[in-house]
Amino acid sequence: MNIKFYKYQGAGNDFIMIDDRSLNFPKDNIQLVSHMCNRHFGIGSDGLILLQNDTLSDFRMVYYNSDGNESTMCGNGGRCIVAFARDLGIIDKIATFNAIDGGHIAEINYDIIKLKMINVKEYTVSDQYSFFQTGSPHHIQPVNNLKNHDVYNEGKKIRYAEMYNSTGGTNVNFVEPISKDEIFVRTYERGVEDETLACGTGVTAAALDFAEKNNIRMGELKVKVLGGELKVYWFKKHDYYQDVWLEGPAKNVFKGELDLDL
Incomplete structure (x- = not known):
């Protein structure tokens, strides 16, 4: 069995893309997805995304973490699948799609994809740490000297903290302000169980x-990540955030076929 795939990256956050409009991909095969995402024995990626037909929008996004399990929303993955849909000829400069957290729209300007995120109503903020639900759960931890911070070990501790049992664990973002209009973010991602070069949500x-x-x-706000730079826009009304947009590059890296008989 050969599987045709495409590889995309958004600020270093990389994804395997599968055109699954025919619904032929064995999406419940956790071992297969995990194998494809494995950087030593498979293609290698932070996650795998299926593009499927949708009756209410241009397409549907189905996202899997690199551990093989279907997961919550992925912001950079959302931007990458828009670029993928454009390259397939499904859309041109505007896209609408459905994901696990609901409907999204996106604007395309060459390799820059601007994605509208969900309204953000669930959050708690303190000086010690904050929590935001932006389509996926995120713990925000302020730190100094983020460049030299032990993101892997500290992130792993927080990711499995008892207070996040109800959300199946959490992603962990370590944040350091750079200026009044820029911050630096490093992220430990659940499902990848490691630091990634960027995390959209x-x-x-x-x-x-x-x-x-x-x-x-x-x-x-400009956001520096290990894989480059992203930008976030927002408008707060009635004590929640709406018109939240994530903007940055999304590019095709290569395409190929994976021979599962090898």
């Missing part, structure tokens, strides 16, 4: 935490 959560702590009801 995590960057969004960190930016909204910055907005909440600095009482910025409408604005934009």
Whole structure:
């Protein structure tokens, strides 16, 4: 059995893309998905995404973490699947799609994809740490000297903390302000169980935490990640965040076929 795949990356967050409009991909095969995402024995990626037909929008996004399990929303994956849909000829400069957290729209400007995230109503903020639900759960931890921080070990401890049992664990974002209009974020991702070069829902959560702590009801924020730079836009109304957009690059890396008989 050969599986045709495409590889995309958004600020270093990389994904295997499968055109599954025919519904032929064995999506319940956790071992297969995990094998494909494995960087030593498979293709290698932070996750795998299926593009399927949808009756209410241009397409449907189904996202799997690299451990093989279907997961919650992935912001950079959402931006990458928009680029994938454009390259397949499904959409042009505007896209609508459904994901596990609901409907999304996106705008395309060459390799820059601007994705509208869900309204963010569930969050708690404190000086010690914050929590935001931006389509996926995110713990926000302020730190100093983030460049040299032990993201893997500290992130792993928080990811499995008892207080996050109800959400199946959490993603962990370590954040350091750079200036009044830029922050630096490093993320430990659940499901990947390691640090990734970028995390879209995590960057969004960190930016909204910055907005909440600095009482910025409408604005934009540059976010530095290990894989480059992203930008988040927001508008706060009625004590929740709406018009939340995540913007950054999304590019095709290569395509090929995986021979499962090898």
